[in-house]
Amino acid sequence: xxxxxxxxxxxxxxxxxxxxxxxxxxxxxxxxxxxxxxxxxxxxxxxxxxxxxxxxxxxxxxxxxxxxxxxxxxxxxxxxxxxxxxxxxxxxxxxxxxxxxxxxxxxxxxxxxxxxxxxxxxxxxxxxxxxxxxxxxxxxxxxxxxxxxxxxxxxxxxxxxxxxxxxxxxxxxxxxxxxxxxxxxxxxxxxxxxxxxxxxxxxxxxxxxxxxxxxxxxxxxxxxxxxxxxxxxxxxxxxxxxxxxxxxxxxxxxxxxxxxxxxxxxxxxxxxxxxxxxxxxxxxxxxxxxxxxxxxxxxxxxxxxxxxxxxxxxxxxxxxxxxxxxxxxxxxxxxxxxxxxxxxxxxxxxxxxxxxxxxxxxxxxxxxxxxxxxxxxxxxxxxxxxxxxxxxxxxxxxxxxxxxxxxxxxxxxxxxxxxxxxxxxxxxxxxxxxxxxxxxxxxxxxxxxxxxxxxxxxxxxxxxxxxxxxxxxxxx
Amino acid sequence: xxxxxxxxxxxxxxxxxxxxxxxxxxxxxxxxxxxxxxxxxxxxxxxxxxxxxxxxxxxxxxxxxxxxxxxxxxxxxxxxxxxxxxxxxxx
Ligand code: SF4
Ligand code: SF4
Numbered sequence: 398x399x400x401x402x403x404x405x406x407x408x409x410x411x412x413x414x415x416x417x418x419x420x421x422x423x424x425x426x427x428x429x430x431x432x433x434x435x436x437x438x439x440x441x442x443x444x445x446x447x448x449x450x451x452x453x454x455x456x457x458x459x460x461x462x463x464x465x466x467x468x469x470x471x472x473x474x475x476x477x478x479x480x481x482x483x484x485x486x487x488x489x490x491x492x493x494x495x496x497x498x499x500x501x502x503x504x505x506x507x508x509x510x511x512x513x514x515x516x517x518x519x520x521x522x523x524x525x526x527x528x529x530x531x532x533x534x535x536x537x538x539x540x541x542x543x544x545x546x547x548x549x550x551x552x553x554x555x556x557x558x559x560x561x562x563x564x565x566x567x568x569x570x571x572x573x574x575x576x577x578x579x580x581x582x583x584x585x586x587x588x589x590x591x592x593x594x595x596x597x598x599x600x601x602x603x604x605x606x607x608x609x610x611x612x613x614x615x616x617x618x619x620x621x622x623x624x625x626x627x628x629x630x631x632x633x634x635x636x637x638x639x640x641x642x643x644x645x646x647x648x649x650x651x652x653x654x655x656x657x658x659x660x661x662x663x664x665x666x667x668x669x670x671x672x673x674x675x676x677x678x679x680x681x682x683x684x685x686x687x688x689x690x691x692x693x694x695x696x697x698x699x700x701x702x703x704x705x706x707x708x709x710x711x712x713x714x715x716x717x718x719x720x721x722x723x724x725x726x727x728x729x730x731x732x733x734x735x736x737x738x739x740x741x742x743x744x745x746x747x748x749x750x751x752x753x754x755x756x757x758x759x760x761x762x763x764x765x766x767x768x769x770x771x772x773x774x775x776x777x778x779x780x781x782x783x784x785x786x787x788x789x790x791x792x793x794x795x796x797x798x799x800x801x802x803x804x805x806x807x808x809x810x811x812x813x814x815x816x817x818x819x820x821x822x823x824x825x826x827x828x829x830x831x832x833x834x835x836x837x838x839x840x841x842x843x844x845x846x847x848x849x850x851x852x853x854x855x856x857x858x859x860x861x862x863x864x865x866x867x868x869x870x871x872x873x
Numbered sequence: 874x875x876x877x878x879x880x881x882x883x884x885x886x887x888x889x890x891x892x893x894x895x896x897x898x899x900x901x902x903x904x905x906x907x908x909x910x911x912x913x914x915x916x917x918x919x920x921x922x923x924x925x926x927x928x929x930x931x932x933x934x935x936x937x938x939x940x941x942x943x944x945x946x947x948x949x950x951x952x953x954x955x956x957x958x959x960x961x962x963x964x
Contacts, residue, residue: 639931819930821875821926821927821929821930822875822922822926823919823922823923823926823927823939848938849927849932849934849935849938849939850932850933850934850935850938851932851935862931866931
């Protein structure tokens with residue numbers, strides 16, 4: 398009897414042991430799987446480093462002549478006189494190329510209309526009142542004093558000046574590239590930048606020749622620029638979420654203007670910092686070269702369908718400043734471009750294109766090497782296009798025309814983008830999932846974004862919410 | 874505001890663990906019951922986090938959608954699991 402009981406006890410103990418073993422094995426496998434998946438997701442979210450520039454560039458790609466940059470052309474009387482065909486090509490009444498008998502859009506008159514819009518504020522029109530324009534003008538004020546007309550691409554202005562006479566004779570004795578990198582990134586943080594990256598100077602992204610519309614004069618890198626740049630430091634500043642949510646109304650223009658003002662402080666500050674350390678440096682905003690291309694090269698984000706940079710966690714709600722310097726780092730110390738899965742998302746999204754009041758954004762399914770919009774074959778119409786780069790080529794002229802009609806710089810393609818979200822945990826969760834999912838899931842996420850009430854444009858309630866945002870929540 | 878949410882979610886999680894231990898002692902929880910409880914808890918957790926976050930950021934539509942899309946499945950799953958897999962298995 399005792400024998401039987403002992404045997405039974407042993408059987409029970411054995412069974413427990415087996416269960417425990419199973420449970421431990423299950424737990425270890427579970428923890429292993431979660432840790433593996435976690436590190437893979439982290440790797441995707443932080444961006445997968447790319448060996449070269451992540452966008453296909455054809456051998457026939459040509460550097461951009463700044464005289465073909467839309468804002469430079471629009472701001473220049475001389476260029477308007479030199480290229481009368483450009484002012485005859487865009488229809489003033491309909492979208493796209495002007496047909497015979499249609500009135501055409503004049504870029505120089507357009508920019509005047511845009512720049513004087515605040516004088517026509519209408520207190521009966523939500524989002525375009527004296528209050529809205531007062532804020533917009535106040536936000537431009539800093540840039541207008543610190544680096545006037547930098548948003549128009551005028552080089553050598555204020556804090557972005559080219560004068561190198563104050564460069565310290567003695568270079569600071571940095572130990573190595575890591576110490577330099579750390580100093581630059583810490584300085585960027587101090588200037589208020591939300592992201593910073595450093596890449597090699599790449600002539601492909603620089604305008605050539607440069608153009609100063611205030612003097613109606615072309616400038617060259619070789620003869621006029623004060624030194625040969627070796628590296629470019631790229632900094633991002635973010636724009637206010639609530640203000641951008643009012644796009645295309647004027648509070649959205651105000652936060653964009655504030656972005657420009659911050660650019661002049663951050664880019665100008667970084668250039669000054671480097672000159673104090675004994676290196677030549679020039680800060681830059683919309684002048685000198687393509688900020689989006691440099692930001693991609695510095696690993697800060699990806700070029701999106703709406704033509705803007707999309708930075709992880711911030712979306713396209715950023716402004717970019719850059720600093721050209723003769724400081725050089727070891728090859729390994731430069732930031733590398735990264736793939737965050739953003740352009741793949743764009744292929745299935747198109748929300749910005751659907752929301753664009755100027756119908757300026759491409760609705761193509763895939764990026765292409767040149768423009769595909771109506772009139773893109775006609776050089777008199779597509780004078781500002783830049784073929785030879787695989788991206789979504791948009792019709793910037795239609796965008797600009799809307800700005801002039803609107804009296805503010807729109808931003809609907811920023812506000813509507815599913816990547817544009819404030820800093821709350823559930824948005825970071827969705828951002829993370831978007832980096833490794835694909836195809837139909839992306840389409841579904843875009844639809845969910847609409848259903849959940851995000852990305853609305855022309856929303857009068859957003860204006861009301863914006864003007865209360867300083868008086869509620871954590872801010873006060 | 875968000876700090877309070879994380880604090881409450883911590884309390885909810887602790888409460889859920891206690892509740893689970895109690896259920897395990899009182900009922901024979903098979904794998905279906907465990908799975909049902911896990912997903913009901915996960916949906917409820919996301920529902921609170923999502924909706925709270927959305928209301929805090931001033932997006933009531935997203936908050937309401939969070940309640941509907943995560944809260945409702947959590948409730949249905951919990952009830953279904955209770956009726957089908959837990960109640961009939963009392964020790
Ligand atoms: S700023 Fe406005 S008009 Fe221009 S591309 Fe974006 S949405 Fe279209
Ligand atoms: S709205 Fe969609 S398509 Fe447009 S930039 Fe954002 S993610 Fe890309």
